[in-house]
Amino acid sequence: MNRPTAASDPDRATPMMAQYIEIKAANPDCLLFYRMGDFYELFFDDAEVASRALGITLTKRGKHFGNDIPMCGVPVHAADQYLQKLIALGHRVAVCEQTEDPAEARKRGAKALVRRDVVRLVTPGTLTEDALLSPGRNNYLAALARSRGGDGGDDYALAWIDISTGEFRLAASTAERFAADLARIAPSEVIVSDAVFADPALKPLWLGLDAAVTPLSAAFFDGSTAGERLAAYFGVLSLDAFGAFSRVELSAAAAALAYVEKTQIKERPPLSPPIAEAAGEAMVIDAATRANLELAVSVSGSRRGSLIDTVDHTVTSVGARLLARRIAGPSTDLAVIGRRLDAVEWMLDDMGRTGAIRDQLAAAPDIARSLSRLSLNRGSPRDLAAIRDGLRAASALGAAIGGAGDPPSTEIANAAATLAETPGDLVDALAAGLADDLPHLKRDGGFVRPGYDRDLDEARRLRDESRRVIAGLQATYAAETDLRTLRIKHNNVLGYFIEVGAGSADRLMTAPLNARFIHRQTLASAVRFTTSELADLEAKIAGAGERALALELAAFDALAARVIAASATIRSVADALAVLDVTAAFAVLADKEGYCRPSIDGSLAFTVRGGRHSVVEQAMRASAAGPFVANDCDLGPPAGENAGRIWLVTGPNMAGKSTFLRQNALIAILAQAGSYVPAKSAVIGVVDRLFSRVGAADDLARGRSTFMVEMIETAAILNQAGPHSLVILDEIGRGTATFDGLSIAWAAIEHLHEVNRSRALFATHYHELTALAHRLARLDNVTVRVKEWKGDVVFLHEIVCGTADRSYGIQVARLAGLPAVVVERARAVLHQLEETDRKSPVDTLVDDLPLFSTAQTGASAEPETDAVADMIDGIAPDELTPREALEALYRLKTARAAKRE
Ligand code: ADP
Ligand code: MG
Numbered sequence: 001m002n003r004p005t006a007a008s009d010p011d012r013a014t015p016m017m018a019q020y021i022e023i024k025a026a027n028p029d030c031l032l033f034y035r036m037g038d039f040y041e042l043f044f045d046d047a048e049v050a051s052r053a054l055g056i057t058l059t060k061r062g063k064h065f066g067n068d069i070p071m072c073g074v075p076v077h078a079a080d081q082y083l084q085k086l087i088a089l090g091h092r093v094a095v096c097e098q099t100e101d102p103a104e105a106r107k108r109g110a111k112a113l114v115r116r117d118v119v120r121l122v123t124p125g126t127l128t129e130d131a132l133l134s135p136g137r138n139n140y141l142a143a144l145a146r147s148r149g150g151d152g153g154d155d156y157a158l159a160w161i162d163i164s165t166g167e168f169r170l171a172a173s174t175a176e177r178f179a180a181d182l183a184r185i186a187p188s189e190v191i192v193s194d195a196v197f198a199d200p201a202l203k204p205l206w207l208g209l210d211a212a213v214t215p216l217s218a219a220f221f222d223g224s225t226a227g228e229r230l231a232a233y234f235g236v237l238s239l240d241a242f243g244a245f246s247r248v249e250l251s252a253a254a255a256a257l258a259y260v261e262k263t264q265i266k267e268r269p270p271l272s273p274p275i276a277e278a279a280g281e282a283m284v285i286d287a288a289t290r291a292n293l294e295l296a297v298s299v300s301g302s303r304r305g306s307l308i309d310t311v312d313h314t315v316t317s318v319g320a321r322l323l324a325r326r327i328a329g330p331s332t333d334l335a336v337i338g339r340r341l342d343a344v345e346w347m348l349d350d351m352g353r354t355g356a357i358r359d360q361l362a363a364a365p366d367i368a369r370s371l372s373r374l375s376l377n378r379g380s381p382r383d384l385a386a387i388r389d390g391l392r393a394a395s396a397l398g399a400a401i402g403g404a405g406d407p408p409s410t411e412i413a414n415a416a417a418t419l420a421e422t423p424g425d426l427v428d429a430l431a432a433g434l435a436d437d438l439p440h441l442k443r444d445g446g447f448v449r450p451g452y453d454r455d456l457d458e459a460r461r462l463r464d465e466s467r468r469v470i471a472g473l474q475a476t477y478a479a480e481t482d483l484r485t486l487r488i489k490h491n492n493v494l495g496y497f498i499e500v501g502a503g504s505a506d507r508l509m510t511a512p513l514n515a516r517f518i519h520r521q522t523l524a525s526a527v528r529f530t531t532s533e534l535a536d537l538e539a540k541i542a543g544a545g546e547r548a549l550a551l552e553l554a555a556f557d558a559l560a561a562r563v564i565a566a567s568a569t570i571r572s573v574a575d576a577l578a579v580l581d582v583t584a585a586f587a588v589l590a591d592k593e594g595y596c597r598p599s600i601d602g603s604l605a606f607t608v609r610g611g612r613h614s615v616v617e618q619a620m621r622a623s624a625a626g627p628f629v630a631n632d633c634d635l636g637p638p639a640g641e642n643a644g645r646i647w648l649v650t651g652p653n654m655a656g657k658s659t660f661l662r663q664n665a666l667i668a669i670l671a672q673a674g675s676y677v678p679a680k681s682a683v684i685g686v687v688d689r690l691f692s693r694v695g696a697a698d699d700l701a702r703g704r705s706t707f708m709v710e711m712i713e714t715a716a717i718l719n720q721a722g723p724h725s726l727v728i729l730d731e732i733g734r735g736t737a738t739f740d741g742l743s744i745a746w747a748a749i750e751h752l753h754e755v756n757r758s759r760a761l762f763a764t765h766y767h768e769l770t771a772l773a774h775r776l777a778r779l780d781n782v783t784v785r786v787k788e789w790k791g792d793v794v795f796l797h798e799i800v801c802g803t804a805d806r807s808y809g810i811q812v813a814r815l816a817g818l819p820a821v822v823v824e825r826a827r828a829v830l831h832q833l834e835e836t837d838r839k840s841p842v843d844t845l846v847d848d849l850p851l852f853s854t855a856q857t858g859a860s861a862e863p864e865t866d867a868v869a870d871m872i873d874g875i876a877p878d879e880l881t882p883r884e885a886l887e888a889l890y891r892l893k894t895a896r897a898a899k900r901e
Helices: 015-026 044-054 076-088 102-107 178-185 194-198 203-208 223-234 247-264 287-293 307-311 317-328 334-349 351-362 367-375 381-402 410-420 424-433 454-481 502-509 532-565 567-593 614-622 657-673 706-720 738-756 767-774 809-815 820-839 842-848 867-874 882-900
Strands: 031-036 039-043 059-064 067-075 093-098 116-122 141-147 155-162 167-174 189-193 212-216 275-277 487-491 495-501 518-522 526-530 599-601 606-611 631-634 646-650 681-685 689-694 726-730 759-763 779-789 792-801
Touching: 015 031, 015 116, 031 044, 031 076, 031 116, 039 044, 039 076, 044 067, 044 076, 067 076, 076 093, 116 247, 141 178, 141 247, 155 178, 155 247, 167 178, 167 247, 178 287, 189 194, 189 247, 194 212, 212 247, 223 247, 287 657, 287 689, 307 317, 307 614, 307 657, 317 367, 317 567, 317 657, 334 351, 334 410, 334 567, 334 599, 334 657, 351 381, 351 567, 367 381, 367 532, 367 567, 381 410, 381 424, 381 532, 381 567, 410 567, 424 532, 454 487, 454 495, 454 532, 495 502, 495 532, 502 518, 502 526, 526 532, 532 567, 567 614, 606 657, 614 657, 631 657, 631 792, 646 657, 646 738, 646 767, 657 681, 657 689, 657 726, 657 759, 689 706, 706 726, 706 738, 726 738, 738 759, 738 767, 767 779, 779 867, 792 809, 809 820, 820 882, 867 882
Parallel strands: 031 093, 141 189, 167 275, 189 212, 599 681, 646 759, 646 779, 689 726, 726 759
Antiparallel strands: 031 039, 039 067, 059 067, 093 116, 141 155, 155 167, 487 495, 495 526, 518 526, 606 631, 606 681, 779 792
């Protein structure tokens, strides 16, 4: 209803509205921030949307076709904070600036409109301001390209860019894997072609992504022109220098670049040439596994309590970002992993030296992001200072490491060599040019060091001298007029003026003083005047001030240009700082937490001795919740076999099954990320894909039943896992009726064992599954030990061979505070059920199923435990109240009766 239509009757729109409507029409999918003086104003529907989203007042400005125009505005100086809110809510914003001086416009006539243009589209994937970014996280824009294959299937490729750091990467992918690749990159925004976006098969993926998905016309992805477009951006004749790319990779890369150009309008962020990642370079971890293992965010949705949060001891933002990338995409390359671990070991060899390195690192600001802002013409004097301080810290660090006693590992030596190339002359130039105290905005001036530019010093001297003369004038005027309260003041509207109290004004407005003092303004309590002398001085100050600012801005541009010219070097210095920071941080982690160096090879081994869960261990220590019990895990192939084992973990609720499962997955991730691991020792055959699923996870947000989700996820594992994969299945099959669930879990284990042949940990409450160990050679039963104590269950959190004798559900329920009568009743029902079950044991099922025709019937032949005797053992008469004693008696009678049946 409020949507403006310029075409229908342009004559009736004011010229400004006509300009607004034209610009808005060109950016229909964005909220338009239309610059008016010191504000960005939003009109029509945009105003309504933004005022609601930002909680700011909706007002009106003028009329359009007789209707009020809804309007709201945000001050320019606070725009970042409003932008951040809008972007977080999923909006896109077009920033429209005045592109000429209002004085220029006036030359075209008194009513001429100032030219305006959109200078930038602000979208989630193309942010550069610190206020809009998290320091420790990359902010990626990812382009997903698809090329339709014949019957060979489709090809996919991903290109991703962080314009705030200049990183540009690219990787081939597949229909089966690209979702996991996207989950690893964790972009804030994904661009796809309209056709890919509309593909019904991919719709659920877009909904599930924690990113804005932006569909674009096919032209962005045009593979036939992609190579040329890329070469043009980087100013090279041929892309060969960067490596060989497939057509679909080129198409993704060119689309990402085109989108950067579209959103940045005229500015060109200096991107590194695209680096192609080889397929399989990183461990494949899909989104569900990441969420389940709480790698980057905990189940509560915050970073706190995630693996990254727990192991991150970095002291710089570049380091924090690299650490997050390494954990998100652990390497599968033995040489890379080995180099990273060597580097950590070097740091650990001398923690004193490592501490000194970290002190120097901590002095280095985020030069990658400052460089990007300077290149996009959004830099401030503080960004120049950040480059100065960062490079200075880098070269000191390079020298310190180069001079260190024992020979550094390859990775450290490479980083130190890069730091040694830090351009010292650039640091000197910045140090000479920048003042000690720097303003936030360059337009405020005052950031060039005195003595740096002689013309600037002269202009400043003129300006300051006139200011001093003005200060002297006050004394002169006060004496002349005999008004001791006369003051010379300044504000933005009047400039300099003379102010006297209302009662004294008459004297200045009558002869002879009125010849000198010119009235300007009358307020309730004061009257303001000027003099021609004051006006002259003011003009001088303004002129000198303007000239000083112009000179400062020129100095800024010259320094920024030098920084930009050194982009490639600065970026590699930033990368080297990041490597040192992450390596030192891993050393600190290992040192503090007692982690060990894992041994990684190409085998199918998975032998962890004394393993712990990084996050649970630290959380338990923080809350003084007792020691974390370390556990072993061995999933390597048994003698004579050529595939890893499956451990079937049974045990009561709360025993520690889930913790055990996850800790082993996290150990694999940390090891391949290049970190030491929470264990006494660990030998791990490189894991190519990691899967982790929990039964009955709630996913109502996506409108699927929990059981459906569980099955979709399990299907993905059974379709994709291979012999080098590690699979964690936690209580799969819980979300449906018992027999369904049991059957599905049963079949899934068989499939994992026979077809996927993966190393796997499978936690279950279906005790019946333990019978499978008789038949499946590489399946071992383990259980979490518990001890019964006075009818209660005590969790020992210790994994041992064997099967749980029962589930202790009722004891756990009792611990949880279920009313005693309910607990009693449940016990009676359980006895009844167990009796019925004993008459048709599942073990006969094992015999009946074809695959298990030779299964032993040993399980049912095991000596039955005497429940009554156990219960008597559990009673401590001295500690019972009379009532508890009576309850115990009843319990014994019921148990005895059940046994006799
Ligand atoms: P399950 O999956 O068997 O129900 P969890 O793995 O969820 O059990 O563990 C339940 C609780 O037991 C955890 O929250 C933790 O406090 C504690 N816990 C688990 N494993 C250990 C351990 N190895 N050492 C000490 N406490 C543990
Ligand atoms: Mg559990």
